[in-house]
Amino acid sequence: MASNTGFLSATELDFNSIKSNLKTYLRNQDQFSDYDFDGSNINVLLDVLSYNTYLNSFYLNMVGSEMFLDTSQLRESVISHAKELNYLPRSRTSAVAYVDITVNTGAATPASITIPKDYKVTTTVDNTTLTFSVPNDIIVTPVGGVYKASNTAIYEGNIVTEYFNVANNSTYVLGSENIDTRSISVYVYESNTSSTYYSYDKATSLFGLTPTSNVYFLQGKESNKYEIVFGNDLTGRALSTGNLVRVQYRDTVGANGNGAYLFYKTTNINGYANVIISTVTTAAEGSEREDIDSIKFNAPRHYTTQERAVTASDYINLTKSQFPQLQAVNAYGGEELDPPQFGKVAISVKPYGTTAIISNALKSEIISFLNQKNLTIEPIIVDPEFFYVGVTSSVNYNGSATSLSSTAVKTLVETAISSFGSSNLTEFGDDLRYSKLVTTVDSADSSIISNETRLSIIKRWSPVAQINSTLSFNFNNELYHENTLYSLPNGHELAFFSSSFNYVHTDGVTYICYIGDDGLGTLKIYTDQLINGVITRTPLNDNIGSVDYNTGTVSITANVYSYSGNYISLYGRPKNKDLFAVKNKFLLIDSNDVIVTVNQLII
Numbered sequence: 001m002a003s004n005t006g007f008l009s010a011t012e013l014d015f016n017s018i019k020s021n022l023k024t025y026l027r028n029q030d031q032f033s034d035y036d037f038d039g040s041n042i043n044v045l046l047d048v049l050s051y052n053t054y055l056n057s058f059y060l061n062m063v064g065s066e067m068f069l070d071t072s073q074l075r076e077s078v079i080s081h082a083k084e085l086n087y088l089p090r091s092r093t094s095a096v097a098y099v100d101i102t103v104n105t106g107a108a109t110p111a112s113i114t115i116p117k118d119y120k121v122t123t124t125v126d127n128t129t130l131t132f133s134v135p136n137d138i139i140v141t142p143v144g145g146v147y148k149a150s151n152t153a154i155y156e157g158n159i160v161t162e163y164f165n166v167a168n169n170s171t172y173v174l175g176s177e178n179i180d181t182r183s184i185s186v187y188v189y190e191s192n193t194s195s196t197y198y199s200y201d202k203a204t205s206l207f208g209l210t211p212t213s214n215v216y217f218l219q220g221k222e223s224n225k226y227e228i229v230f231g232n233d234l235t236g237r238a239l240s241t242g243n244l245v246r247v248q249y250r251d252t253v254g255a256n257g258n259g260a261y262l263f264y265k266t267t268n269i270n271g272y273a274n275v276i277i278s279t280v281t282t283a284a285e286g287s288e289r290e291d292i293d294s295i296k297f298n299a300p301r302h303y304t305t306q307e308r309a310v311t312a313s314d315y316i317n318l319t320k321s322q323f324p325q326l327q328a329v330n331a332y333g334g335e336e337l338d339p340p341q342f343g344k345v346a347i348s349v350k351p352y353g354t355t356a357i358i359s360n361a362l363k364s365e366i367i368s369f370l371n372q373k374n375l376t377i378e379p380i381i382v383d384p385e386f387f388y389v390g391v392t393s394s395v396n397y398n399g400s401a402t403s404l405s406s407t408a409v410k411t412l413v414e415t416a417i418s419s420f421g422s423s424n425l426t427e428f429g430d431d432l433r434y435s436k437l438v439t440t441v442d443s444a445d446s447s448i449i450s451n452e453t454r455l456s457i458i459k460r461w462s463p464v465a466q467i468n469s470t471l472s473f474n475f476n477n478e479l480y481h482e483n484t485l486y487s488l489p490n491g492h493e494l495a496f497f498s499s500s501f502n503y504v505h506t507d508g509v510t511y512i513c514y515i516g517d518d519g520l521g522t523l524k525i526y527t528d529q530l531i532n533g534v535i536t537r538t539p540l541n542d543n544i545g546s547v548d549y550n551t552g553t554v555s556i557t558a559n560v561y562s563y564s565g566n567y568i569s570l571y572g573r574p575k576n577k578d579l580f581a582v583k584n585k586f587l588l589i590d591s592n593d594v595i596v597t598v599n600q601l602i603i
Helices: 016-028 040-066 075-084 292-305 313-323 360-371 406-424 434-442
Strands: 097-105 113-114 118-124 128-133 138-140 147-156 158-165 171-172 179-190 197-202 213-219 225-229 244-251 273-283 328-331 344-351 376-380 385-398 448-461 467-474 497-498 501-504 510-517 522-531 534-545 553-559 568-570 585-588 594-601
Touching: 016 040, 075 213, 075 292, 097 113, 097 138, 113 147, 147 273, 171 434, 179 213, 179 225, 292 313, 313 328, 313 344, 313 360, 344 360, 360 376, 385 406, 385 434, 385 568, 406 448, 406 594, 434 448, 448 501, 501 553, 510 534, 522 553, 553 568
Parallel strands: 197 213, 344 376, 385 585, 385 594
Antiparallel strands: 097 147, 097 273, 113 138, 118 128, 128 147, 158 244, 171 225, 179 197, 179 244, 213 225, 328 344, 385 448, 448 568, 467 553, 497 510, 497 568, 501 510, 510 522, 522 534, 534 553
């Protein structure tokens, strides 16, 4: 008679626990009470049962995970959930450059010249040839006999055209995984023999749509593709069997197009061969497609915005969604500006892959878009301020615990610090946490015992040489200071200082100098001189500005004769180990500002 005790336990899901539970259950049955399960053939059957149970539990767990946005692992599952929230995953975006296109017509003097839509130019980035093109027709009229299209935007990407014959479906999957969705144009023909077409616009919501609206909807598809969906004669015009759909878009390399600056014509314009392409702005704003984690984060927040701009997060979500070339966006009230601007909202943006300020054209696009989403608040663009983090780290490592050389350990630490910046400093408001950074340094290699790391916050200044230049900014971090007099002697540790530059003193001599504080908030120009065998800090200009140690506010007026490189680095020594970024401030770690020394210990 079978025992009524020893029911199968369902609390364990790993293979060995499942098999153990099966054995326990069978041992509690009268007919198997003295059976040797490990040494008999039934052991094989138990393996099969346990393996099958394990696979089923694993499969069901995976299926359950894919049912929710938070726990989904597959991209197609995440995209499917994003559709429910009316969120379109960000595509790659083409790099954009601004150029002057000049057409020399010789003796001919036409009334105008048309640079056609999709006119192509080529360039080379990292030994790869790329194509840029003009997005729309440009009609050029002569000015002083010169046919010149000034400050013309050109976008990276090959122009791709796809055709779809309409049967009984209204959904069409585009073939490329590298589409810049901003470039999609859709045209519908009556048939594949008709030359008449209708242009269809992208709709982002159902508001205002009628049965005759010529619109299409764009949504994500598996892998990195997108699909086009047409209306149903209730919200948007439906297609008819026999129609032909033509879709045109840019197939782009994304961020790999950034940095292009020399462009060459591919064909003549209106028959004129003498075409000159002059670069105004180097290519930028190219970006990669949105990853799974970003979709999970942005989709719910996009849904809560409901296509209206009321709160700061609404402005951020709408701007990020509409302009996928932007890596980071911040929004805050105009009352926080200096001076305050009441009744306005300040928007700061950073494009992918660059620390450049966005073009005026893109600023106008952002403001125009946001004005459609609010009623009373005026959006304004406030350029971001980039501050760099100087990292000086002395690392001790156990030479007996690794076969790596000191140089290899040093390289590992430098790479770890740079990776820390790339992973942790990606948005406005991302503060640098000192404890996390030093932990990252210690984790760079198992042989590292300890590190002593100091941070500085850096502003880059590019004054015009030999002209009195003024700069005012705010670190927004308290700087190190003590409540004692430093002025005599000039040997205190500087809380604010600069990299070196050349400065002409009133005696007519040019000195290698640097800016430093006197400990009391006054900024001076110093040079180091050897006096009585001792290197002494000697002031050459006793007052070129001020520093407020409590707020981090700095004001400088100086005539710099010359300096090497593209900028002078202005260093602040923070009082706190953590560094903070507020409003339009953005922290970055540049490998040029990382100094690592390694000390080998034999333990």
